[in-house]
Amino acid sequence: MSLLEVNGLTKAFGGVRAVSEVGFTVEAGEILALIGPNGAGKSTCFNMLNGQLRPDSGSIKLGGVSTIGLKPRRVWRMGVGRTFQITATFGSMTVRENVQMALLSHRGRLKNLWVRAREQYVAEADALLARVGMREQAERPCSVLAYGDLKRLELAVALANAPKLLLMDEPTAGMAPKERIELMALTADIVKSDSIGVLFTEHDMDVVFRHASRMIVLNRGQLIAGGVPAEVRANPEVQRIYLGSRH
Amino acid sequence: MSVDALLVQFLNGLAGASTLFLLAVGLSLIFGVTRIVNFAHGSFYMLGIYIAYSLTARIGGSVLGFWGSVVLAALAVGLLGVIVECLLLRRIYRAPELFQLLATFALVLIARDAALAIWGPEDLLGPRAPGLKGAVEILGRQFPQYDLALIFIGPAVLGALWWMLTRTRFGVLIRAATEDREMVGALGVNQAWLFTAVFGLGTLLAGLGGALQGPREPANLGLDLMGIGDAFVVVVVGGMGSIPGAFLAALIIAEIKALCIAIGTVHVFGFDFSFSKLTLVVEFLVMAVVLIWKPLGLLGKPSAASRNSSAVEAPLAPPDKAAKIFGYAVLVLLLLLPVVGQMFPYAVVLMIDILVAVLFAASLHFIMGPGGMHSFGHAAYFGLGAYGAGLLMKQFSMPMEAALGLGPLLAAAGALLFGWFCVRLSGVYLAMLTLAFAQIVWSIAFQWDEVTGGSNGIIGLWPAEWLNQKAAYYYLTLALTVGGVLFLWRVLLAPFGYALRAGRDSPLRADAIGINVFNYQWMAFVLAGTVCGVAGSLFAFSKGTIAPDVIHVGRSIDGLVMVLLGGVQTLAGPVVGAALFTWLQDAVAREFQYWRAALGVAILLLVMVFPLGVAGSVKRLLRRREVAA
Structure with missing residues (x-):
């Protein structure tokens, strides 16, 4: 059984099929890249996987269990971490507090009215921050971070519930080239050591070819190719519609 | 309940709808373009009725004098709006929403006392409109001529606004700014001028609404908050920024109110239930129902997200030592107050x-x-x-x-x-x-x-x-x-x-x-x-x-x-x-x-x-x- 199994996933917006009959799997310990030109349906796909959107039809199974109709917060509790294309963090909190929130939520302790939130799970939060290289900035307000650091913070937050699957929507968008390589190398390390499955979308082909174990290509809502990077690169249809301008 | 009573109440509702529409439409217009929720809108309405009172007292004897007073009062209020916009609002367009509200609320307080200083605390009922003092007979019941005129004025103003919005350059700019004001700014339109003009127009309409109420309702100092309450309800029910929505909402609310009066007291399950008493809350009930059913109002559209958010607050920290010591000191003083304050018994009451x-x-x-x-x-x-x-x-x-x-x-x-x-x-x-x-x-x-x-x-x-x-x-x-x-x-x-x-x-x-x-x-x-x-x-x-x-x-x-x-x-x-x-x-x-x-x-x-x-x-x-x- 695959970690994530998607079959026949379809979503239409007012007659336009944004995603049509898409199916793929993600195995534990692999990094699957989802690529495609703008408007191919990548974000729609992601939003269905984490429960923000309800698919019109198709199935999504996480470890054999269907997640259709579950809200993002339920999907998260099943072990799916998510980072957003435009980072979403808690601006009025420190870096560490952002991670502590995820830890408190994971342990079901958010309803507590009495203990000091900032004193909970400090060591664990710092350990997660250390993994993404953000330990030194733990005390800083999240609102003053550089964009690349926000992306790393999101990764730490996503790791807080020891996820089985990470969904990363353009994890390196808005970062400098050097930062991109570093962040994806970091992700690759974590995937290997924790045996997490990763699904990510990306526009930077360098990042994709360097780190993806496999890739799938989406165009106009349809899956047109899949396989190891070398295969996809050689696929004439992919070259035509996706890399056309360069080849 | 007879058919003729129902018809008269229906007409009453139409007249009420005109009043409500005139009161509210300016607020919607202003919000749509400037994104300012103008709490002082009711105050402009109140000033309209007061100014019209003073003018009609002097020149309101003739038909021309009366309607001239109404128009002059509206223009005066509009001019006041322009002044307020230039002196105050210009400085706070980028401020967080709550501060804009607070600033416009300050205007409410100032306007209230200005009216108190100029016109005094008594209710002032203006003269009735010359030529429209009587009543017409409808199915054997008397209906005031002036209210009949109001029934036509509301839709006429709606029509004029509609013509302006769809047929003039100014109107096109207003509609464009309501959709996305940053975009209009980016296209090189002078926003400062546009905002001033819209604010002036909106307040002018509020003043007109007030001036037209003169013969029906005495000018009094409570009209500002009452007015803003009603205006908010109409604007929210219709959808913020939507002018046809404001008319529709005014119509629905006024007619339901009139219907409640027509139904009167009903005997259900052994209780006497007075529908006419419902008139005080009916607009709020309508609003609650509409907002639950359509969170953006009847004809409201989601607006482009505001790009001027408030400054992000600093992380919350537990009080440090100095703050704690300060807190304890205050507490000790508070505990000692009744002992020390025996000379000033009032201090304890105030405290x-x-x-x-x-x-x-x-x-x-x-x-x-x-x-x-x-x-x-x-x-x-x-x-x-x-x-x-x-x-x-x-x-x-x-x-x-x-x-x-x-x-x-x-x-x-x-x-x-x-x-x-x-x-x-x-x-x-x-x-x-x-x-x-x-x-x-x-x-x-x-x-x-x-x-x-x-x-x-x-x-x-x-x-x-x-x-x-x-x-x-x-x-x-x-x-x-x-x-x-x-x-x-x-x-x-x-x-x-x-x-x-x-x-x-x-x-x-x-x-x-x-x-x-x-x-x-x-x-x-x-x-x-x-x-x-x-x-x-x-x-x-x-x-x-x-x-x-x-x-x-x-x-x-x-x-x-x-x-x-x-x-x-x-x-x-x-x-x-x-x-x-x-x-x-x-x-x-x-x-x-x-x-x-x-x-x-x-x-x-x-x-x-x-x-x-x-x-x-x-x-x-x-x-x-x-x-x-």
Whole structure:
């Protein structure tokens, strides 16, 4: 059984099929890249996987269990971490507090009215921050971070519930080239050591070819190719519609 | 109920719809373009009716003189709007929404006292319109000619506006700016000019609405808040920024009101139920239903997200040593007050008022600041707490201690019910729904004579014997207020409070890490309502009497002013703001007749000088010192 199994996933917006009959799997310990030109349906796909959107039809199974109709917060509790294309963090909190929130939520302790939130799970939060290289900035307000650091913070937050699957929507968008390589190398390390499955979308082909174990290509809502990077690169249809301008 | 009665009421409804539309359409227009929720809109309406009164008294004898006065009054109000826009609003377009509200509310206070100074406190009924003084007979019933004229004026104004919006360059710009004002700015349109013109036009329409009301309703100083209440309801029901929506909403509300009057008293299940009494709340009921069913109003469209968000607040920290020592020192002084203050017995009385206000403001801050839910009807829970305690004592003959302890449960129940609806909305719509619920509670207290004592309220609510001395009651109030405020602070520093802020900062991220934002906001609403109810119960026994004015919209707004005055981003803010506000109100009101205007000017200065509130600004100053040192 695959970690994530998607079959026949379809979503239409007012007659336009944004995603049509898409199916793929993600195995534990692999990094699957989802690529495609703008408007191919990548974000729609992601939003269905984490429960923000309800698919019109198709199935999504996480470890054999269907997640259709579950809200993002339920999907998260099943072990799916998510980072957003435009980072979403808690601006009025420190870096560490952002991670502590995820830890408190994971342990079901958010309803507590009495203990000091900032004193909970400090060591664990710092350990997660250390993994993404953000330990030194733990005390800083999240609102003053550089964009690349926000992306790393999101990764730490996503790791807080020891996820089985990470969904990363353009994890390196808005970062400098050097930062991109570093962040994806970091992700690759974590995937290997924790045996997490990763699904990510990306526009930077360098990042994709360097780190993806496999890739799938989406165009106009349809899956047109899949396989190891070398295969996809050689696929004439992919070259035509996706890399056309360069080849 | 006969057909002719129904028809006359239907016509009454049409006339009412015209009035409501004229009152509200300017507000919608202004909001659509400038994104300013102009609290002073009702004041411009009120000034319209006053100015028209003065003009018609001089030249209103002839047909030309009367209608000339109406037009001149509208123009005068529009000109005033232009002046206000240039001097004040221009400076605050980039400010957070709440500060804009506060600034326009300051205008309400100033306009009220200006009207008091110029026209005096008496109601002034203008002359009737020459040529339209009589009545026409419709199916054997008399219908005023003037109301018949009004029925046509409303749609005529709608038509004129529609023509302007669709056929003129100015109108196209207004529509474009309503869709996306940054885009219009980027295309090289002079926004400053556009905003001034729209604000002038909007206030002119409010003035016109007022001037046309002259022959039907006496000019009085209460028209500003009544007017803004009605205008908000119409605009929100129709959809903010939508002019046809405003007309539709005005029509629906006025006709339902008229229908309620036509139905009158109905005998159901052995009870006499008076529909005509419903007229006081019917608009708020309509609004509540519409907002639950269509959160953006009947014809509202989602607007482009505002790009001027407030400054992100600094992370919340528990009080440091210096703050704690300061807190203990204040507490010691407060404990000593009745001993030291024997020479000034009034100090204890004033201090009780201040403490009650502090608890009220702190509970409002809890949902407004960390919760991000701007309640415009927090007085509902204050009133429910007060009435809860009063009713338990009078209707159920409970001892005072039990009534004080259980009274707030009524506020908790109210918050549980209303909160469930309110939390589904956000921003201005949430603010309006909270206001609607507060008005509903107010009108129940006002009208249910047998239980609540109606407008007389409940009298004879005296504390138990051991609390009879003012000093004793003061200590009780002090204990409950300090306890309540410390409890709310504790919760804000606990995981619950963090989860609440998480939902405000980023609902997307909160949901993505397993937080059910709705539940946290709802529970926060209940918690705040309950604490506010404690303040209300304390208030009831400190005064001995309660009347519907404990739930009045004025009190809700006082709460907002207190919180914003102190600073919404700090824990100490509402405490400082409530103390300052209550003390100022007391000190200035006794010395100076125009204390409202003074308060208004003070608020305007605050908004310009201390955009973070008093406590917030002091905190920032201290932090700067630290950095410098």
